[in-house]
Amino acid sequence: MLLECVERCFGHDFRRRRLLARAPAGPLRDYLATPFPAPDAPSRETAYLALDLETTGADPARNEIVSFGWVCMDGERIDLGSARHYIVRLRGAVSDASAVIHGITDDQCQTGCHLESALAELLATLAGRVMIAHRAETERGFVGHACEAIYGGRILIPTVDTLRIAIRAKARQNRPLQRGDLRLSALRQKYRLPRYRAHNALSDALSTAELFLAQQTESVETTLLKNWLTFR
Template sequence: MRALKSNPNPQLPDWSAQFEVLAKKARHPGLRQYYQAGVVPAQTSIDEVQFLAMDVETTGLNPQAHSIVSIGLIPFTLQRIHCSQAQYWVLKPTSELSEKSVTFHHITHTEILNAPTFEAVLDPLLEAMAGKVMVVHYRNLERAFLGQAVLRLLKEELAFPVIDTMQLEARIHRQKRGWFARLMRRSQASIRLADSRERYNLPAYHAHHALTDALATAELLQAQIATLHSPSTPVGALWN
């Protein structure tokens, strides 16, 4: 991978510099190693980046009151999705399952009875994330819940760069919609994962399974880049 030593465009988030600072502050050995692995510079071409598609299912939508019940991870590049390296965990949540959450993700009380805690999977999770750019569909969920889980457990911060396929889709349809459509108050296109995939002729998958949704998100980013962006687009133009 091409090594770039600086961030010539100050408008792009400089995650490399942030990781250097966080590595010095981290007390937990696994978290310190994660930050020491670093992250690619913002100007790196997106076709040179190692990604990790990620999805979490939760007991609710409030990271302060609810918790993670499953995590799905799949490493990939623009050229290939590494399904053989996928990881999936059902976890024992720190908050109660609700009837509504079970309806969404279909993870029952029986399945979590002997499931590992978040603490038990933290080290392999950090190892999988090290050196990669996360890809999610709606970053406010994954980033908030993972950050809160680590803060609750370690009293330390978990930070990571994210490309949000939902945000990329929102940008596209905000531009397409234009001023005339807004004037006429036409409804916006849905940017939910399944609806976004359908626009790129990607197959329909069963929703709300963390590993399946991670795969669906990886495929969606590949389609978005192939259709709407150049492979030489700097990763910093797309991440948050």
């Protein structure tokens, strides 16, 4: 099992170099040019970026990114100075339902930034970092789709998924899952993390980063980055 894991990790960086070779010049290529954090490095000394996206729906091919929120974490220290929150100028209209969920209206989206500039800044910051997200399929899916649409190339993002970590922990403890147990807020409560009133992409990104800090402290001995990485 360990061997399999190591192979996968090496495979990760191998895949990065293959994609780099094919990537057109620009932000995507620059991102791929930076090596991923070493999977054998202690996880508490790795550089991370916690990302949360809000979207108009679940399908990256048909829906759009409404807002980006991210914050960097170096080792065990979240750097609030790196926090970013961008509302994206939409091409289509915000559906009523997602406007309710995210509290972002059409008007705000009209005044937002272009997807290209937000994405370029994200990739520049993400280079050399591991992404942290809660239920990372959304972030990977939408960022991946945007990269193909804008840069015409595929992206690869080493990822820590706090949802998967929680599922794994539950499975280890042989506890049945209750509805709602795996929601970000429920997990945070378990670790005595404060309840945030506001919900936007940035506060959720920060919430996710804090949750990962707490999850990491559950194992007493030093853990390696690869213990936390998620693969598809």
